[in-house]
Amino acid sequence: MIRFENITKQNGHRILFVEASAALNRGEKIGLVGPNGAGKTTLFRLVTGEEAPDEGQVSTEKNVSVGYFNQDVGEMSGRSAVAEVMDGAGPVSAVAAELAELEVAMCDLEREDLDAVIERYGEVQARFEELGGYALEGRAREVLDGLSFSQEMMDGDVGLLSGGWKMRVALARILLMRPDVMLLDEPSNHLDLESLIWLEGFLKTYDGALLMTSHDREFMNRIINKIIEIDGGTLTTYSGDYEFYERQRALNEKQQQAKFERQQAMLAKELEFIERFKARASHAAQVQSRVKKLDKIERFEPPKRRQVVSFDFAPAPRSGEDVAVLRGVHKGYGSKTIYQGLDLTIRRKERWCVMGVNGAGKSTLLKLIAGASQPDAGTVTIGASVRMGYFSQHAMETLDGDKTIFETLDTQFPQANQGVLRALAGCFGFSGDDVEKPCRVLSGGEKARLVMAIMLFNPPNFLVLDEPTNHLDLDTKEMLIKALAAYEGTMLFVSHDRHFLAELSNRVLELTPEGIHQYGGGYTEYVASTGQEAPGLHH
Template sequence: MVELNNVTLQYGSQVLFLGANLKINPGEKVGLVGPNGAGKTTIFRLLLGEEKPDEGNVERPKRLSVGVFRQDFAEYGDKSVLAETVAGAGAVAALSGELEELEAKLNDVDDPNYDEILERYGEVQARFQDGGGYDLDARARAILAGLGFRPEEVDGPIGALSGGWRMRVQLARLLLAPHDLLLLDEPTNYLDIESILWLESWLRAFSGAILMTCHDRDVMNRVVRKVIEIDGGTLRTYVGDYDAYERARALDAAQREAEYEKQQAMLARDMRFIERFRAQPRKASQVQSRAKKLEKIERVEPPKRLVERHFNFRRPERSGNDVLAVKSLVKKYGDRVIHNKLELMVHRGERWAIMGENGAGKTTLLKMLAGVLPPDAGQVVVGASVQLGYFAQHQMEQLSGDRTVLEELEAHAPKADRGVIRGLAGAFGFSGDEIEKPIFVLSGGERSRLALAKMLYDMPNLLVLDEPTNHLDLTTKRALVKALQDYDGTLVFVSHDRAFLRALATRVVELGPEGPRVYHGSYDEYVQMSGREAPGMRAL
């Protein structure tokens, strides 16, 4: 369906692709992986025709309908959420507008062009019906509901939405329109776990082809059946889901490492022979033969090793056994009761996952636990020797844009030795020149790592984390999970990432209209006991 054939592309002195090949067949679900800056966005641009290769070619049928979802905030007018979504249906939406114009003209039966207008109306109506136009609103409402919009929000103005919810509208527009191929750049960003599960089901049922980048391991495992990896300018294809890709890649890397080492040993032997017998006339022909062989031999390149991050947390001081006692907690916003006489007891070493639908009060609860939001009634009692660290997405926005990474950490810990600060930065992936980067150029993932580094410098023995994996790639998520598994403290967190939940939770509290329900056990045990992966599972 679409192909890259021997594509070479260079930006200045940087060779992005060298003889790269890619093929996506009709109906294939493909994951695109590679380190930051490897060229994933450029692959999308090549397939869309927005970028031309220096060498090679891009094959794409002329009538192929391609939809793309990018991490760009679009500008919207004053339409409703529903109207803006329906407008994304392309030709079908345009036909709807033409039908309205023709219907208005047909009210004038004395129009001399009445017969032509009537004929045109019949043609447009047939095309509109064939394109599913008459159920366009219903389909748009179903998609918006799946992505977490309440009915009153669907008919409300899009201008009232935050950036993250506007991104959901962009995604809804894309899913509503008919496409043969979807190019999706991190489609699960800004989604809650219920919306991710709905999107996952939608993508699996989609009859067209998909090429996507995604930092959610579960989505990659359940949707894609082929993975294309950008590997040092080439594209390697692996059949299977993400877990299968990791196993195959490890095996492939081991084989290439063995071939490389075998060739290096052979080259070393031949070089020793040449050096030893270079000056002996009796061995001249053999020396010459081996020298020619070395000139002609095709060198085996060593496999490029994936950079694994390792976050090193210092051991926190031991807290008392009773870490948090939530007593008759009440919180309201206007007339709306978010929490009504909430009761919880958190003990040392426990790892609590807070779950609930949008609006259930997950973030509100974490803010009250962290002491940044007062309850309307009741209290949060913090136990003896508890040192609390709080991570929330707004902390990324509070980072000083004019400072470098090093300056931000030094401002947070002014008494710390420069070597300690550099060690902390290195532990969170800022090494070499990266520590001198100004904050305003950092990606979302880099800002998350910096905010985590600041919080963990103080080494609290209670961590309250609100969506700590947002904007983190799979490699960084894996490092954070490993560090938190080794963390000798207490953890209370909200996350939409099922792999994160599965790896860490030892208690699950589900917030709902009837009050909190506590499940003693892991996330997998919660799924078994509740019969669902998230509190507000929505049907496709």
């Protein structure tokens, strides 16, 4: 359906693709992977025609509809979320808009042209029905419900929603459209676990072709059946899911390394022979033939190593046994009660993950423990010699925009030497000249990585993390999981990344409308005992 044929593309000084080829065929669900900046988003833009290759061509079959979701959501306001989603479905949305206008007009009984309005309403309503409008609205609501919208949010002005919810509206538009080809750039970024699992189910049953990027390996693994990797200017295709790709890639690297080493050994032997006998006339013919042979040999390259920097974090100082104790905590916002008499004890070395649907009070709990919010009643006591590190989406706003990444680290840790700080920066994906970027130009993901680096350099013994993996790519996430797996302190965290939850938790706190449940055992045990991956799966 879509073919990339020998494409070459340069972006400023960066060469993204060199004579690269790949294809997306009917029914294929492809995951696009590669390091940050390798050109994943550019590849999408080549398909949609927003950019063109410098050489080669990108061809799409005739009459193939393409839906593209990216992180860049345009202006949305003045309409309901449902209307905005239906707008993606073509002409029926214009009819729906006129219908809504006429309904308002019919309420004005003083109008002189009321009869004409009513007559027009009949015509438009018939057209709306003919186009399957009522069924479409039902489907639009179903998709929004899957993405965790309440009825009020569906019917309210889309302009009042936060950026993350607008993203979901944009995603819902593409899903409702059900194009022949779906291009999804990071669809999992702003979703909670319930919505993520719903989307997984939706994409599994979608019969079109799919090309997507995602920093969520579980999500990728369950949907895709093929991988296209962008690395060093080439596109390499692997048949299989993400796990298969990881294994295959490691195997290919190993084989390539072995081939390279064997050839190096052979070359060394030949060169030694040439050196030894080049001065002897009796061996001249042999030496000449070997020199010619060496000139003709095609040299193997060593495998390209992905730069995944690991960093040895300092051990956290030991805290007392009781790290945080909540007794009879009440908390509400306006008329909404979040907690009523909550009791919770967090002990040393426990790693609690907090599960619950949007609005259940996950972030509120973290704020209460971090002291960023006070209970209406009850007590929150932090234990002896507890040093807390609190990571929230808000923490990223505290960075000084005029300072560079390096200056920010240097200000925080004046005692540390430059080499150590550069290694720390490299570990969180800032290599080379990146450390000279001022903080104001950083993306959300880069800010999150910088805040995380500051927090873990001199680690506290109690980490309170609110969605720490939100903007991290797969490699940085793996590094973080490794670092936190070796971390000796206590953790309390919220995350919608199942791999992160499974690897790091040993306790689960589940917040549901029926009450609060505590599970001894991590996320994997929680899934086994409840039979569900998230508390709010009502679909």
